[in-house]
Amino acid sequence: LGEYTVMTAHFHLKRKIGYFVIQTYLPCIMTVILSQVSFWLNRESVPARTVFGVTTVLTMTTLSISARNSLPKVAYATAMDWFIAVCYAFVFSALIEFATVNYF
Structure with missing residues (x-):
């Protein structure tokens, strides 16, 4: 059928998630754990x-804003x-649970 010249390129994309783990995920997890201390x-x-x-x-x-x-x-x-x-739902539900227990 013929001979064709082909140029190929491979792009290796890698997401660096460390920033989001340190800035968002770990603080959210620790805040949820702290809310459960109550x-x-x-x-x-x-x-x-x-x-x-x-x-x-x-x-x-x-x-969440940051x-x-x-x-x-x-x-x-x-x-x-x-x-x-x-995470916000867990934290807020702990606050609602406190209000419910304190009311009854």
């Missing part, structure tokens, strides 16, 4: 449980957005 506290120690709950919710809010600002703007939710949302 389950180990005495039911009557309201100030300590309140401090854990409010501090971890504010920390997750700050982490993680979103460090990435390019896209119209869809990324895996990091879902991870942060699930």
Whole structure:
């Protein structure tokens, strides 16, 4: 059929995830663990449980804002957005659990 000259190029792309692990994933995981510490506290120690709950919710809010600002703007939710949302749900549910236990 003929002889053709072909030029091929191989691009090896590698994602460096270390920055996101240190800046976003580990702080989110540690914040969720810290929010679960309130389950180990005495039911009557309201100030300590309140401090854990409010501090971890504010920390997750700050982490989500800083993680979103460090990435390019896209119209869809990324895996990091879902991870942060699930972590935020765990932290917020711990605060809601405290309010429920303290009310009843």
